[in-house]
Amino acid sequence: MRHSSGLHPSIIFPMLSTLIFATSxxxxxxxxxxxxxxxxxxxxxxxxxxxxxxxxxxxxxxxxxxxxxxxxxxxxxxxxxxxxxxxxxxxxxxxxxxxxxxxxxxxxxxxxxxxxxxxKIQRPGLIEEKQPEGDVPQIGTLKGEIPQAEQSSVFSSFKGPNGTCSTSNTWIEQSNLWFKAGEPAYVTLLSAGIDVDTLIEMPIETRLDLPHLQIKSMSSDTLAINRIDNQFTIKKGALAAEPAVHQTRLELDLPKVMQPTMFVISGRQRTPDNGWQCFIRGVMVKP
The missing domain is CATH 2.60.40 (Immunoglobulin-like)
Structure with missing residues (x-):
């Protein structure tokens, strides 16, 4: 039986393997x-x-x-x-x-x-902020990321479950990896590059088969927060001087669980450069 035109598999597979392994x-x-x-x-x-x-x-x-x-x-x-x-x-x-x-x-x-x-398990790259001569150099920052994110006691998440919704300049920090059901729980939403046209909305529906956490309250010293029922919108407030990174504190409503459970908090962010972008983060809760 004659083979159809083209290279025989015995030739193709070694060539493909060589191509893959020769690529960094x-x-x-x-x-x-x-x-x-x-x-x-x-x-x-x-x-x-x-x-x-x-x-x-x-x-x-x-x-x-x-x-x-x-x-x-x-x-x-x-x-x-x-x-x-x-x-x-x-x-x-x-x-x-x-x-x-x-x-x-x-x-x-x-x-x-x-x-x-x-x-890929890779933390977003850090950059060193330039300081005037004689000043103590600041720790490396992620486009304005506050030094708190470098402290070993803080857990940071830059993308959502399974690598979803890696929103630029928006990330989450929390003091504990696990939260205990029934106890107060807070996470901090950090946002860099906020301008007058930036809008953040929480929560939003997701396609992930994970239970959602309700947000009990939000607070920020630099951003205007509006609440209608269980929906929150976050905008830039009128500031004489603004920080490189805005912080919004989220109080979470943790339900009772029978075993360790992954929940999610979700939202979306609109910027002039990127339009709407989602952000979703897993939150670990134990009994």
Whole structure:
């Protein structure tokens, strides 16, 4: 039997493999969609404590599952296993992943071999603010990020579950990784580059199969907050001098839970340059 025109698979596959491995991880990461498929009930929220990353995972399906992490592309098959996390149905857990951060892509799969997608554990780059001679240099900042974000006691999140909604110049900080149901809980929404045309609305509906937390109240020293029922809008107020980063304190209403649970808070931000952008963050709650 004659083969159809074109290269034989025995030639194509080695060529493709050579092309992939000859391409740097940074180039691959810039061209390949990054994020995990949410339809299988697995959600991963990334947190940073200083420069140390933590991943919190939840299994929203009705079956026990095991999440496996390996580097991508793999130099050999099967790929070297970096992390393995058994997740009971309905459970949530958090793990330090120091050592896995950087531009290298990571592939998340289930023990069955089902691919969830590619993920990159990389904190947004820091820049050094210039200071006049004789002044004490400030800590590196993220486009105006306050030094508080560099303190080891603060947890920061720059994108939502499974890599969703990485809104530029807007992030969340919180003093605890886990909140306890029934106790007061606060997170801080930080926004850089706010101008008169910027508008933030919370909450919004999401397609993620995760329970939403209600916001009990909001407060800010520099932004105007309007509330109608359970909807909040945030705008720039009239200031003589404005900070590089605006802070809005959110008081969360934590319901009772029977086991550790991942909730979400959600909103959207409109800027003249980027239009509407969503932001969603996972919030971990334990009994």
């Amino acid at each position: 991880p940074q180039v691959l990461a810039s061209k390949i969609p990054i994020g995990l498929n949410s339809k299988h009930g697995i959600f991963v929220q990334e947190f940073w404590q200083g420069n140390s990353p933590t991943l919190c995972l939840t299994n929203r399906s009705e079956k026990n599952k095991t999440v496996r992490v390996s580097r991508w592309p793999a130099r050999q098959l099967p790929a070297d296993l970096l992390m393995r996390w058994p997740l009971q149905a309905g459970s949530a857990q958090c793990h330090s992943v120091s050592g896995l951060e950087g531009p290298q892509l990571l592939e998340f799969t289930l023990a069955s071999g089902l691919r969830l997608g590619l993920f």
